Amino acid sequence: MLCDLNIGFPLSDFNETINNDQLIEVKKCINTSIILGYTHIALNFKPSTTTSNSNKNKISNDLNLINPINLEKDFSEFSGKIKIFTRITIKIDDPSQCQNFAKFQQIFDIVAVEPLTEKSFQSAISNLEIDLISFNLQDRLPCFMKHKTLCSAIDKGILFEIKYTDFLNNRNRAQSISNSKQIIRASRNRGLICSSGCSFNNSNLLRNSINVIPILKMMGIDSNRCNLMFKDWSLKVLLNGRLRIKSYKQTISISGDNGLLDNSLEDKNWDSSKNNKINNIKQNINTYKKRKNDINDNALDKILKKNKVV
Amino acid sequence: MVRLKTRYILFQLRYPDFEDTKTAKNVQPKTLISILRASMSKNFGDIGLSETLNAFTIKYFSNSTSVGILRVHCDAVEKVLGAMFFVSSVDGKNVIWDSIGVSGSISKCERRAIQINRRILRDGKNNENVDDVLDIFI
Numbered sequence: 476m477l478c479d480l481n482i483g484f485p486l487s488d489f490n491e492t493i494n495n496d497q498l499i500e501v502k503k504c505i506n507t508s509i510i511l512g513y514t515h516i517a518l519n520f521k522p523s524t525t526t527s528n529s530n531k532n533k534i535s536n537d538l539n540l541i542n543p544i545n546l547e548k549d550f551s552e553f554s555g556k557i558k559i560f561t562r563i564t565i566k567i568d569d570p571s572q573c574q575n576f577a578k579f580q581q582i583f584d585i586v587a588v589e590p591l592t593e594k595s596f597q598s599a600i601s602n603l604e605i606d607l608i609s610f611n612l613q614d615r616l617p618c619f620m621k622h623k624t625l626c627s628a629i630d631k632g633i634l635f636e637i638k639y640t641d642f643l644n645n646r647n648r649a650q651s652i653s654n655s656k657q658i659i660r661a662s663r664n665r666g667l668i669c670s671s672g673c674s675f676n677n678s679n680l681l682r683n684s685i686n687v688i689p690i691l692k693m694m695g696i697d698s699n700r701c702n703l704m705f706k707d708w709s710l711k712v713l714l715n716g717r718l719r720i721k722s723y724k725q726t727i728s729i730s731g732d733n734g735l736l737d738n739s740l741e742d743k744n745w746d747s748s749k750n751n752k753i754n755n756i757k758q759n760i761n762t763y764k765k766r767k768n769d770i771n772d773n774a775l776d777k778i779l780k781k782n783k784v785v
Numbered sequence: 786m787v788r789l790k791t792r793y794i795l796f797q798l799r800y801p802d803f804e805d806t807k808t809a810k811n812v813q814p815k816t817l818i819s820i821l822r823a824s825m826s827k828n829f830g831d832i833g834l835s836e837t838l839n840a841f842t843i844k845y846f847s848n849s850t851s852v853g854i855l856r857v858h859c860d861a862v863e864k865v866l867g868a869m870f871f872v873s874s875v876d877g878k879n880v881i882w883d884s885i886g887v888s889g890s891i892s893k894c895e896r897r898a899i900q901i902n903r904r905i906l907r908d909g910k911n912n913e914n915v916d917d918v919l920d921i922f923i
Contacts, residue, residue: 689867
């Protein structure tokens with residue numbers, strides 16, 4: 476299995492909706508990644524708003540309106556071929572404005588941040604519950620990368636992202652190579668993932684992992700770890716994010732064999748957003764009931780029968 | 786004396802803008818070689834270019850399926866795969882240069898190429914327009 480956890484989603488604001496032309500482009504991107512052999516991809520919603528005092532756009536309180544990526548309606552044709560997940564990347568400017576992160580954790584499979592200052596980078600590692608930290612590699616990094624800060628993040632389970640489309644771009648290529656070398660050095664060659672980071676209308680920037688690995692090797696990662704960046708470590712990020720939704724304090728969860736990494740059975744009712752009812756949350760009892768036909772009675776079943784909920 | 790060691794890279798050109806591979810009929814192996822050499826010299830300099838001067842030929846390329854086999858020197862495999870990463874267009878068309886595998890003997894590469902051709906045939910049969918697909922191989 477191969478993962479690509481960053482395929483751009485066309486929208487840049489919470490209030491917009493996707494139009495048909497953009498949807499066709501995104502589908503072309505997904506088709507290309509199927510051809511190249513990827514099995515798990517994540518659509519990356521990157522709102523242009525930053526968290527700071529100057530920001531006027533408030534995030535709406537209705538959970539239904541926050542996630543614009545409608546996997547069941549728009550991307551149902553890909554079920555069985557490829558597994559699609561949703562991801563949000565938020566630029567943080569001011570660390571004191573990050574109270575609404577708990578909302579995103581309920582709705583998106585992966586929560587990533589892009590720190591713009593050193594202060595926000597520190598607070599993202601120590602305070603926020605996130606899965607992934609990514610940088611804009613084409614500009615200067617917000618601060619000098621230290622072993623201590625990066626390794627403490629990796630020990631917590633927060634991984635760092637390198638995007639290979641930055642190397643394909645002729646603009647600022649030297650800067651992005653030097654930046655990724657910094658990250659590789661400071662993280663001591665572990666806790667990294669490699670993703671495409673291609674925008675939705677540029678499906679010809681996607682590459683096979685066999686071609687990306689030599690480039691990563693030239694930056695000083697050994698070949699086994701290059702493979703892990705595409706496979707195991709990417710899956711670790713995905714599983715981490717899924718466990719946040721699906722488990723009790725990341726320790727106990729009820730699922731079958733594939734239930735953790737499969738979002739096809741979730742109870743999402745997109746039409747009832749007008750009633751101000753929150754139906755977009757991924758974990759509830761209906762999710763379990765949908766699965767019930769496949770599995771035998773277990774502990775939760777017996778309790779439910781006792782209480783006559785079922 | 787040490788024997789000259791070579792590797793064979795099996796690759797396929799993917800055209801993300803077009804559904805079928807037929808649109809690009811006339812890609813010459815010569816142009817592919819020159820594109821790779823240009824990419825090597827741009828990204829790895831003269832040292833990179835020097836590794837592509839001997840034992841660097843396209844052994845097989847089929848325009849109908851866009852599958853080909855490239856022979857490179859053993860030490861240059863990594864750099865050539867890297868050069869393929871940076872290629873973005875062939876003959877003015879956007880292209881993804883997708884390398885499928887590296888092998889030490891050409892027969893293994895051929896076997897995998899045959900597997901790919903079979904898969905293309907099988908996919909074509911499911912799509913009902915069998916004649917169109919068979920046309921590729923004639």
